[in-house]
Amino acid sequence: MRRRIVGALAAALVLAATPLSAHAMPVHAMPVHAAPGDPAPGWPTQRTGGAWSAAVSQSGRVHTVAHPVPGEGSEVISLSSTYNGTWPAPTEIPGYGGSVRAGSGAYGIAVSSGPDSFLVSREFVGGQWAAPETIGELDYATSFVTNTDGDAVVVWRAPDGLMAGLHPRGASWTTLPVTGVPDNGYFAATINDAGKVTVVWAEATGATTRAVRRTVLRPGATTWTAPQTLGTVSPAGGAPRIVTDGQGxxxxxxxxxxxxxxTTTSTPAYAFAVGQDAQLAAGTTDTRVVWPYRNGRYLSVRTRHFAQTSAGEGWGSTTTLWAKSYASGVPLLCRELVNIGVGIAPAGRSYVAFGVVARGGCPRSTLRLVTLDRTSTPLNDVVVSSYGYGTTPEVAVNARGPVAVNFQADGADNGWGDTNYLQFFSR
Structure with missing residues (x-):
């Protein structure tokens, strides 16, 4: 159970998140234009045997959570915070897995699985981590997000069903059941700056379809809206994801x-097709979606950007960030899976980390970090690390401070070895 909880909470790092080896070096769809200093090598790389979560606050302070190695007796979560890459002695609390989010100013908040599988949280206020607060009992699977200020919502599977915890910044947690959501399957949550909480999920409606549904908790309300069906998708892949921009x-x-x-009150409308396993990030007026595209021996990473400008708003065209056609002799499992993470600054500049997973004796690749402007033009492209059988990278960025990328680079020890990194880039 503990390993299951760690995995669930590590997967809940949904905020903060890389090139392919000599056997698979990237071929860009367009010239790479230099963006001096954005990003550039930054603070020393951090490493842990468990996993990382990182968040960058509005003021540029970076908060981190280091997970323990499952099953090795070090059942302690380590919280730390810095402005300059010099890390003080961490605040340590009992726990098996956790994640951290940030808000305006230097604010941070962490949620972890504590003793007896209860969710607990700590706030970073007044320059230190405050005393823990218990939220509720965890079974598995969480989605933990904050809005711009730092108001938080965590949605999790408790032993008796799906629960939501609401935490206005500076207040205490309140919890209530999330009604209308089935007992299994993937879900995701978001909270906008007005305090509206939305949960989305996909549930099987037949042998070949899943219905994508949404329910909302309005600010001040205690009951959820009746589930809305947005559309149907195939049963394989593509867990639901949701983000909210600064316009709500x-x-x-x-x-x-x-x-x-x-608008903030309209039902989300179908816009266009993306690939399975698409990743999202939202800024003040901007949203970016990034996804892998596969077609036989051809593999690529594609993106579209929604921007609001004085001339209007809308989605830009699809841009290919990276593409490769593999030789016919390269096994399918060596050209099948791309792990992608994306972060977006409030003003719209994006940072996309990606690497091809090298499974079953495939050549190792590399993790890249590509910087994009609001027109999806690549501004910079840097190698983060060698990359093999790794996890999905996660990218954290804000108005100030570094770009933080956390990832697992090799997985030689079945994902539980000393292979989890947190790397920083200045800008």
Missing amino acids: RETITAGDKLWRQQ
């Missing part, structure tokens, strides 16, 4: 489709 409008992906709100 949601963008949702599930399966191979994307939906977006036109």
